[in-house]
Amino acid sequence: MAPLPSSSLSDVPASPSESGGPAFSPLYQQIKGLITRSLQAGEWKPGEAIPSEVDLAARFRVSQGTVRKAIDELAAENLLVRRQGKGTFVATHSEEKIQYRFLRLMPDDGEQGSVDRKFIDCRRVRAPADVARALELKSGDAALQIRRVLYFKGQPVVFDDIWLHGGLFKGLTAERLSDYQGPMYALFETEFGVRMIRAEEKLRAVAADPATAALLNLAEGYPLLSVERLSLTYGDKPVEIRRGLYNTASHFYRNEVS
Amino acid sequence: MAPLPSSSLSDVPASPSESGGPAFSPLYQQIKGLITRSLQAGEWKPGEAIPSEVDLAARFRVSQGTVRKAIDELAAENLLVRRQGKGTFVATHSEEKIQYRFLRLMPDDGEQGSVDRKFIDCRRVRAPADVARALELKSGDAALQIRRVLYFKGQPVVFDDIWLHGGLFKGLTAERLSDYQGPMYALFETEFGVRMIRAEEKLRAVAADPATAALLNLAEGYPLLSVERLSLTYGDKPVEIRRGLYNTASHFYRNEVS
DNA sequence: AAGTGGTCTAGACCACGAT
DNA sequence: TCGTGGTCTAGACCACTTG
Numbered sequence A, B: 001m002a003p004l005p006s007s008s009l010s011d012v013p014a015s016p017s018e019s020g021g022p023a024f025s026p027l028y029q030q031i032k033g034l035i036t037r038s039l040q041a042g043e044w045k046p047g048e049a050i051p052s053e054v055d056l057a058a059r060f061r062v063s064q065g066t067v068r069k070a071i072d073e074l075a076a077e078n079l080l081v082r083r084q085g086k087g088t089f090v091a092t093h094s095e096e097k098i099q100y101r102f103l104r105l106m107p108d109d110g111e112q113g114s115v116d117r118k119f120i121d122c123r124r125v126r127a128p129a130d131v132a133r134a135l136e137l138k139s140g141d142a143a144l145q146i147r148r149v150l151y152f153k154g155q156p157v158v159f160d161d162i163w164l165h166g167g168l169f170k171g172l173t174a175e176r177l178s179d180y181q182g183p184m185y186a187l188f189e190t191e192f193g194v195r196m197i198r199a200e201e202k203l204r205a206v207a208a209d210p211a212t213a214a215l216l217n218l219a220e221g222y223p224l225l226s227v228e229r230l231s232l233t234y235g236d237k238p239v240e241i242r243r244g245l246y247n248t249a250s251h252f253y254r255n256e257v258s
Numbered sequence C: 001a002a003g004t005g006g007t008c009t010a011g012a013c014c015a016c017g018a019t
Numbered sequence D: 001t002c003g004t005g006g007t008c009t010a011g012a013c014c015a016c017t018t019g
Helices: A027-041 A053-060 A064-076 A129-134 A174-179 A184-191 A210-215 B027-041 B053-060 B064-076 B129-134 B174-179 B184-191 B210-215
Strands: A080-083 A087-090 A105-107 A115-126 A142-152 A155-165 A198-207 A223-233 A237-246 A251-257 B080-083 B087-090 B105-107 B115-126 B142-152 B155-165 B198-207 B223-233 B237-246 B251-257
Touching: A027 A053, A027 A064, A053 A064, A064 A080, A115 A174, A129 A237, A142 A174, A155 A210, A174 A184, A198 B198, A223 B223, B027 B053, B027 B064, B053 B064, B064 B080, B115 B174, B129 B237, B142 B174, B155 B210, B174 B184
Parallel strands: none
Antiparallel strands: A080 A087, A105 A251, A115 A142, A142 A155, A155 A237, A198 A223, A198 B223, A198 B251, A223 A237, A223 B198, A251 B198, B080 B087, B105 B251, B115 B142, B142 B155, B155 B237, B198 B223, B223 B237
């Protein structure tokens, strides 16, 4: 690229297609969008390195600083992970450090012990109305329902009722879930190419119903923490809705507000 | 400043006092620390503008870009607010937009209505052992206990039991609390110069005790969301611990995990 | 028009990791 | 030693707000 005296940006229209619109988008935002699209398209898989900043700058014909700012934001959004001296990598749910970003339950005494899972069932059914609405499915579309219990140090603590977008998880069975070692979201991303980016949660206190009470070995009516989660992938597309019921007798849900 | 060929940074030691240590701190981090100290010292009050980037660059004898990066991080941490064309301002709890950062309870149906408060008491007492530990007080030091109920659309929904660092809130009375219009944290920052920066929370489901049940007009044993919050000011100094009990029958605690 | 933050560039050098 | 991300600078221009 010719080293023009810094007027070269005018040559790059903010949005080549959209002309005349009042929308203005900084170059680095456009680059960010292009990188996101490549991530979405699977050009670079979770855990892999993306091209170096210099390479990307050449590809997009912008300066390294502009690519840098785009990557900075994607790293802040946990889509990418920077590693000095090594490169920039696509984030993955398989990493130790990232595991507990979505599992916010902590034991009262110190560290997280091992977590055991037991799957109750995994059925393919027509999505109920509320699930269809949340996952943006047409009524009657297929959905996957998974129910499981999580055990901390052998004690049942969490009952999860999970609903997945039917079209994206073809062939998911209770067996594959049970066989897989590691976080469920890691399985989703390696086996189905669906990467959970962020989630919105609604927390409430509820009384244990008879079925849940039995599963968690509690008396009916026992206070449980209800966590309704809507999980989203690239482009804020909803792909999972789940409701967890947590026994918070010796665990708590940690949160930071800042 | 002499336009040296970019070796000028070597002239600025990473940490003037700490010599020989293996610690390396980027310039912008040091600038960030200096700005934070000025905020802490009250050189610029909440709501006021801080000096322009150019002025700060001149004051600290670094480039504007370096100041910029420092301010970027402080803005990301909600200590500063940037406003294009106007300047950079010290964040304040009085702003509309920021109010609901610490009040995470939302009604099931749409928007937040008006919130009424009723203070039950505001007493100055010796800090109990657990409170003293949380607020890093010596046992026997003074603490302030505030208890209140929050009403949404006339209905009691929240019971708060609040403990404040005694030394920082001299002269706080139930009357001043009642008279003040606006968020409690806004009062703390304008009247006592104590600005809450962030908070750590532990959430649980519990059964309503008789006293709380009476205050919230519920049956004893009703499931309540318990929110234990430790609030921190500059330098992560703890200044408030509170326990809120929320009736989540028609409200929920919203959270985003990303 | 002047001042502020926001974007973009080009280039130099530093810190880190692999070779 | 080389390639990667990380820091820092200097300067130009853009977008927004105020006088």
